[in-house]
Amino acid sequence: MGGMARRRAPRSAPASSRTAPAACPCGSPAPYPEHCGKLHAGGVAARAEDLMRARYSAFVVGDEAYLRRSWHPDTCPPVIGLDGGTRWEGLEIEASERGSAFHQDGTVTFRARYREGGAPGALHERSRFTRVGGEWVYVDGDFLD
């Protein structure tokens, strides 16, 4: 893992101060502030799947700072480019392998539904996660469809 110095993004709320949605965007019945919102506010993901869910929710609420700090420094793009034209409409976790408190790596297979310019689409991906400084980060993924 290259030993790169870890830079922490400041713990900040999403740039837009829109009202937080009532149910968590990731599909959990728990309200956003008690679920992915906790990770966005600086909480630590216990499992790779929790990080995956929080990253999906970060796309929904537009929390670029969270996407950046939950991304492996070697693979995080210089510009994330949250596209205002994409509306994320739902997440389904299909499989979660390894990625527990006892693992150093894991994969999460998911399907994320979106709408772009009125047309529905879905992102079907198997994402890889590892730990940097003990905390889960997203490395990269393979598109399955």
Ligand SMILES: [Zn+2]
């Ligand atoms: Zn959530």
